[in-house]
Amino acid sequence: MEMENLNLSSDAVKHTCSLSIRAHSSPPFVLDGAFDPSLAIFAFAGSSGPNSDDDGWFSGEEGGSLFGEVEIDSSIFPSLRGVGSDVTASVYGAFQSRFKRILNDSSLEHESTIELWRGNVYGNRREMTSASMVLDDLGLSTDARLRLSAAGEWEKKKQNNQSKIDGDYKNIEEMLNYLKKYRESCRIHEVGYYDAFKLQKNEVDFKANIKRAELAGHWDEIKEMLRRNELPEDFEARPNWVNLGNTYRCLVEPLDIANFYNRAKNDDSGPYMIKGRPQRYKYMQRWFEHSQRKKQQIQVFPRRSSLQSCFWAFVEELCIKTSESNHFEEVRGIVLELENEAAGWLMDSEFCRDVLLKDSTFVKWWNTLPEQHRLSSCIAPLMK
Template sequence: MAKRKSSSSLMGTVLDDEKRRALIPLCCSLSMAAHCSPSSPFLRHDNAGPSAAVFAFPASWSADDWLLADGARSPFGESQIDASLFPSIKSVGNDAAAAVNGAFLRSFKKVIDASRLQAEVHKAASEKKQIVFTGHSSGGSVAVLATIWFLEQRLKLDKRVDQVDPLCVTFGSPLVADGVTVHALQRENWGHCFLHFVMAADIIPRCFLAPLSSFKEEFQSILHFLSPKPLSFNPKPAASSSVAFYNNVLKNALSMSNHQACLLMGCTNPLLEVLADFVKLTPYRPFGTYAFHNSESGDARLICLKNSNSILYMLFYMFQKAPEEDLEQVAHRSLEEHLLYEKRIKECLDVQNIVFVDSSEAIPLSSSDGYRDKAQPIKRLLKDLDLSLEGRLYLRAAGEWENQRLKNQAKVDSNYIKIQEGLSFLKDYRSTCEVRGLGYYDTFKIQKDVEDFNANVKRLELAGLWDEIVEMLRRYELPDDFEGRKEWVKLGTQYRRLVEPLDIANYYRHSKNEDTGPYMVKGRPKRYRYTQRWLEHVEGLPAGSSNESCFWALVEELCIDTNDNKPFLEVKSRVLELEEMLLHWVTGGNLGRDVFVSDSTFVKWWMTLPLKHRSESCISKFMKSEEDMLEERSDQ
């Protein structure tokens, strides 16, 4: 697998570098030019300094390319991401698939399947050019998916060492993916590859905060107005349509913002969950770096954020109209702003007046707060925006939530050595089992000596530590990159291989299978499922292939089935599969050879199998002959 590079600041490497900054207006111009060639799936431009291949995707001005037909099933148009194209975009531990806008995914697949994009991108990458994907409006959403696709391709090819990270630059792009996607991009250290420019009053980047079905009727007339024809030929949408569209998006943006703020501030009111069942909220979330252009402030200022929740709030708060403004004019301006990116971007890059708003400590709750000097640009900015106390609180909450996740990680990291010490104790216990002449699994299952009792106490202590980690991961209360940290993947694998056999022994020793069912179906704790998925994801292994720690559960179930006098033919396929896996695990060093101790549960069961099968088995070389075992037992 490819090594992942350390995170870097996209704004620092693009906006602060004169040559790379030149890519941004180029991307904007090329994105607009792509609209004039809708028959071409993309436009390409090769830039000399820096060496880059820029691929621009045109937007679609047909509502059918924005909205899925089945709005009743998914009112926001989301569909499960294609795992064959985007295998990394998922929650690993929670085993949750990501969701993206189904119509945009369909558009991207058409481009990737029916054009020369793949060949040109790979050729440019082989020439050491930086790959840049860009687009305006829905073309930006296709560019986002193309960027993720290319990042996945680089993982497969394992050619990242000398290759510059790709760049995705969008202008007025609507949201395209859900929170699981945000989590996955951060885990893979890909979030810094995305830069999105958004006008403060542009409605299109906010449109999917509202259910698609709620504005489908007026949306086509709005797209006709936005299409790249001379403005005199573009019919202005009816005032009622643009006002209804604006109000609908604003209302849903308010609901989404308030709901998310309640979650981040730790609201425990049960009505929150009840309301969420009745009021459908958008699944889409922003990711990457957002550069908001606030033309209302009187200067060409860029407001930059990387925190997904902060961006969500700014999408709402920068979009509100002032009480004295005329609603019809505001609604029409929200459409016109979508057409002005090429002019506005050049202005703000020339001035280069950039303010970052991600530090929660730097966000004052009032203009009179006595913050240090470096907070003054943010104070002036928030004053220009006339951001309410509520808005400031929400931005602070978003920052504090990230700080809390870092504190949770520090707490988990503080237990790292304690877990190592617990595993060292159990390794010593495993050595005593070998001295006593019985395997690790069977010795613990019998629970005969004080050493077995002490091992059980240590097993329970470690379970408590890991269950706490898993619960934090389930609620996304740890930083997104936690599951990709190599030291924790390694520790989790060691823990699973050493301790899960003890959990299985305890499960069948107390006959829990009789009440609950087989361990693999009902009894396996999440702490083992999570850590197994971590390893399989990092190593690029097929799902479920690294289940060597479950060997004894498979043996126990086969013992139960054969003791019930099931014919061998009924279990033969399972036996053959187990033997093949056992050979692979033992030769690979992932399973100890103590499974072949003559009095182990496995050997006793295996010796009951038909002689013909045993003689032809792939593991027969590891087993003593039946006569040797009978002689050994008679001597004892």
């Protein structure tokens, strides 16, 4: 999950922490808009009493997990979703229940900006003179203190995992550089690296396959950590990892596609895009799309425009469909769709260098299409 940077001043943070403590003695909530006209700071107590756990705030009863986690209500918080996994965020069940009650019984729904602070003492201890003093002020039970401590340890584990992953960054870069050199070596022999890898004729192709497998292991580990919520919330929005992931996806996914169709896995599982595409690529595609939405300040980034890495999967399926069809009109629609997409993708000079080689799978397939279609095709000027 990514938390947007609100650019709060240190004074605003301290003031908000103060309000979160005050909320425990001022039920049902505290609303302060005087500190900063651009902010409405909203705080409410974590439990119904200073020593009370009766509403499940620190219990696992709300969601059946140690910290009472439940899926967040997307009707209230529609944007709180995982970037890569695209799953709905989790929240403490009691926190959400309390917020809903306050929201339904007040005019808060119409506030334009609401900053919610739950008074998580552990997470904000840097802003406080003494964490233990604040815990005493809140009158939290021993069980509540233990659970806060456990939550803090979990955050430490996330940071440790981040450090481990960061330690792999350079190694991943080196393997990607190796595959870039492999791509260039294939071009010297007038063979695109997709087709060379698919044929697996030379030792260098075998070595490239080893790098592909090693990289898959690294990225699958990251994907699993994200799925288990074992990395910091902002990991999927860190520019260095977003860019590295996109480089990996664009460079290596064609090799996965080549391996998929070389082994005829489509005969058993169906098309790559439906059954064969690894989740790691879907994660990285969503990272990229999310970063582009932020960069371009748009709500929706056209998904097809980020599917360039899947180009060869579309080509392979069209090779199969056109060979099985006796009438071009039966497949004309999907051929036109690919050509329209390819017209944009082929503007990328790095991409077109492999695709437009005379013996590439794409060129060979395209030349089998009816001449009348080829003459009027939007990519005809590129195919000369």
